[in-house]
Amino acid sequence: MEIIQHLLDGFLVALQPMNLFLVIAGCAVGLFIGAMPGLGSVNGVAILLPVTFIVPPTSAIIFLAAIYYGAMYGGAISSIMLGIPGASTAVATTFDGRPLALKGMADKALVAAAVASFAGGTISIILFTAFAPPLAKVALAFGSPEEFALMMLAFGTFVGLGGDDIPKTLFSICIGLVMSAVGLDIISGRPRLIFGDIPGFFHGINFLVLAIGIYGIGEILWTIESSRGGVQVSQAVVSVKRILAALRELVKSTKTILMGSFVGFFVGLLPAAGATPASIMSYGFAKTMSSKPGSFGKGNIDGVTAPESANNAASTGSMLPMLTLGIPGSPTTAILLGGMVIWGLEPGPRLFVDQTEFVWGLIASLYVANFFAIVLNIAFIPLFVWVLKLPFTILAPIIFVLCVVGGYAPTQDMHDVWLMLLFGVVGYFMRKLDYPMAPMVLAIVLGPLAELSLRQSLLQSHGSVLVFFERPISGVIMVFAVLLFLTPVIRAAMRSITARRAGSAGE
Amino acid sequence: MRRAELIMAIVMAIFSAYLMSKSAELPIGWVKGSGPGGGAFPFWLSLGMLICSLWIIVRWFMRATPQSRSSHPFLESHALALVFMVIAALVAMVGSIHFIGVYGAVPLFFIFYMRFLGRHSWTSTLTLALSTPVVTFLFFEILLHITLPKGATEELFYPLFDFFM
Numbered sequence: 001m002e003i004i005q006h007l008l009d010g011f012l013v014a015l016q017p018m019n020l021f022l023v024i025a026g027c028a029v030g031l032f033i034g035a036m037p038g039l040g041s042v043n044g045v046a047i048l049l050p051v052t053f054i055v056p057p058t059s060a061i062i063f064l065a066a067i068y069y070g071a072m073y074g075g076a077i078s079s080i081m082l083g084i085p086g087a088s089t090a091v092a093t094t095f096d097g098r099p100l101a102l103k104g105m106a107d108k109a110l111v112a113a114a115v116a117s118f119a120g121g122t123i124s125i126i127l128f129t130a131f132a133p134p135l136a137k138v139a140l141a142f143g144s145p146e147e148f149a150l151m152m153l154a155f156g157t158f159v160g161l162g163g164d165d166i167p168k169t170l171f172s173i174c175i176g177l178v179m180s181a182v183g184l185d186i187i188s189g190r191p192r193l194i195f196g197d198i199p200g201f202f203h204g205i206n207f208l209v210l211a212i213g214i215y216g217i218g219e220i221l222w223t224i225e226s227s228r229g230g231v232q233v234s235q236a237v238v239s240v241k242r243i244l245a246a247l248r249e250l251v252k253s254t255k256t257i258l259m260g261s262f263v264g265f266f267v268g269l270l271p272a273a274g275a276t277p278a279s280i281m282s283y284g285f286a287k288t289m290s291s292k293p294g295s296f297g298k299g300n301i302d303g304v305t306a307p308e309s310a311n312n313a314a315s316t317g318s319m320l321p322m323l324t325l326g327i328p329g330s331p332t333t334a335i336l337l338g339g340m341v342i343w344g345l346e347p348g349p350r351l352f353v354d355q356t357e358f359v360w361g362l363i364a365s366l367y368v369a370n371f372f373a374i375v376l377n378i379a380f381i382p383l384f385v386w387v388l389k390l391p392f393t394i395l396a397p398i399i400f401v402l403c404v405v406g407g408y409a410p411t412q413d414m415h416d417v418w419l420m421l422l423f424g425v426v427g428y429f430m431r432k433l434d435y436p437m438a439p440m441v442l443a444i445v446l447g448p449l450a451e452l453s454l455r456q457s458l459l460q461s462h463g464s465v466l467v468f469f470e471r472p473i474s475g476v477i478m479v480f481a482v483l484l485f486l487t488p489v490i491r492a493a494m495r496s497i498t499a500r501r502a503g504s505a506g507e
Numbered sequence: 508m509r510r511a512e513l514i515m516a517i518v519m520a521i522f523s524a525y526l527m528s529k530s531a532e533l534p535i536g537w538v539k540g541s542g543p544g545g546g547a548f549p550f551w552l553s554l555g556m557l558i559c560s561l562w563i564i565v566r567w568f569m570r571a572t573p574q575s576r577s578s579h580p581f582l583e584s585h586a587l588a589l590v591f592m593v594i595a596a597l598v599a600m601v602g603s604i605h606f607i608g609v610y611g612a613v614p615l616f617f618i619f620y621m622r623f624l625g626r627h628s629w630t631s632t633l634t635l636a637l638s639t640p641v642v643t644f645l646f647f648e649i650l651l652h653i654t655l656p657k658g659a660t661e662e663l664f665y666p667l668f669d670f671f672m
Contacts, residue, residue: 174556175556178553195529393625394627397621414656455542
């Protein structure tokens with residue numbers, strides 16, 4: 001009952017005229033960003049975060065969360081109409097969305113994607129509302145060792161479940177953490193890692209500089225390189241009658257949508273997993289569950305609803321660990337978390353005690369955002385199709401200028417703009433060589449807290465690392481983290497055993 | 508692709524070693540009474556970077572990654588020209604901000620990018636080149652009170668600030 005009371009209070013915050021306006025604006029902006037090929041929620045949130053300094057923190061995060069949401073809806077539009085995923089989270093939507101569009105059923109696919117996104121988002125927020133307060137209550141008892149163990153678990157998921165090259169993933173984590181250590185040492189207050197005595201390094205490397213560099217500059221360079229040649233935009237015939245007919249047919253997809261929502265929510269909780277693998281897994285499950293698996297890939301509507309319900313559910317899921325534990329569940333929430341620090345809000349379980357208005361306002365705004373995202377999405381399908389035809393040579397300079405000005409705004413130091421440009425270009429080259437970027441962004445955001453909790457824990461235990469294993473909660477978390485870090489080793493060992501068995505059987 | 512992977516790993520290995528020496532300027536061992544020294548955290552992580560870089564190099568020699576087996580160029584020739592032109596334009600824009608300020612550099616960047624890279628008409632190029640700085644000015648300087656660098660154009664803005672403030 002207490003939760004319902006909090007939620008009602010939250011709605012009072014979310015429905016204030018300014019916040020309501022920001023939710024609608026955020027959804028619209030998110031839908032546009034999501035619909036542009038190559039740009040997704042993480043790019044939108046990174047590039048637009050500096051713009052939100054204009055409003056109070058609660059409104060700012062409501063706006064950014066609405067962008068996050070809108071972009072998840074928008075990703076499907078480009079997947080269906082162009083056959084190019086609007087964001088990596090919408091890759092699985094192209095599998096069946098594109099064939100449907102080619103058959104002249106683009107409107108059906110778009111409506112299915114919107115409804116599935118809405119269902120996925122809504123189910124996920126209900127789960128979120130139920131799970132968040134108890135989890136925060138448990139997390140309140142956490143001390144430094146538990147905090148550090150949780151971060152190890154977060155990084156462990158990248159190694160164990162990320163699926164990227166292992167040394168490159170570890171490298172990415174380490175370099176992100178080292179960059180977070182630039183500036184003044186938090187305990188002794190002495191300057192460290194001041195490269196070339198440049199004064200700009202004294203205030204440290206702002207995570208936004210890295211995030212805008214990689215997800216703004218680097219991403220556009222990536223898109224410029226990969227999106228050459230003309231693309232064919234499908235035609236969508238949109239009328240109220242056809243939309244209603246499409247909605248009626250969706251009843252058959254209920255089971256798939258439910259499955260996608262639950263898969264999305266739980267996969268979304270994990271930092272390394274998130275919306276992209278959730279949507280691909282959900283697509284796979286839908287195909288296995290289906291009575292006609294052969295029709296997948298040729299234009300099965302379940303092939304659209306499964307990934308779309310999952311990616312929206314995952315985006316909400318990834319906010320749960322961010323708000324309750326202070327551990328972001330995705331790169332986008334990592335940037336939101338960094339933003340909260342800038343706004344003076346300490347992420348973690350204390351939020352549920354000290355900042356109830358903020359937390360519940362945000363949660364309620366997610367319900368509101370979901371509602372507006374589906375309305376805007378269906379109402380403005382023709383407009384989004386027009387956006388897809390915008391040449392990239394107009395969008396790219398606008399985004400570049402936003403990045404430069406946005407990189408300057410937080411610290412008002414040209415040093416940071418140069419650094420951002422450097423990160424963008426180097427990050428682009430590293431990404432081409434399969435160095436994963438998400439762990440680096442997560443690491444620079446979590447770095448300061450990771451170092452502080454590590455040093456405090458070691459100080460308490462007089463230097464013994466056993467402190468992380470002796471306490472019951474941190475012990476369990478740490479064991480899981482170690483297992484995740486060792487997953488590649490275990491996998492390699494299993495492979496050699498099976499290979500040997502196969503070899504001996506063959507003799 | 509093959510050469511690029513090795514070069515990146517070697518550069519990163521050297522960079523890690525530099526970071527280690529830089530971290531070691533502060534105590535990296537145990538400081539009595541205050542726990543691990545200020546340099547410890549970055550030092551051990553830089554060591555981790557170095558080990559990972561060496562590991563990547565070993566895997567390169569074993570041809571264990573797709574890049575190390577690939578004979579494709581790192582950037583196709585047409586993309587190479589385009590990407591480097593864009594990077595050069597960005598560097599030129601940020602560099603010129605120091606001299607002619609944001610409001611001088613941004614329109615020039617738009618003209619170069621839209622007219623010469625995108626081959627758009629002069630009308631659409633100039634519309635965006637001139638409206639973007641105006642929107643930027645109103646949003647950042649007037650609404651947010653964030654002063655953007657203006658370089659030599661600083662004095663031209665005094666009447667504008669008098670008008671808005």
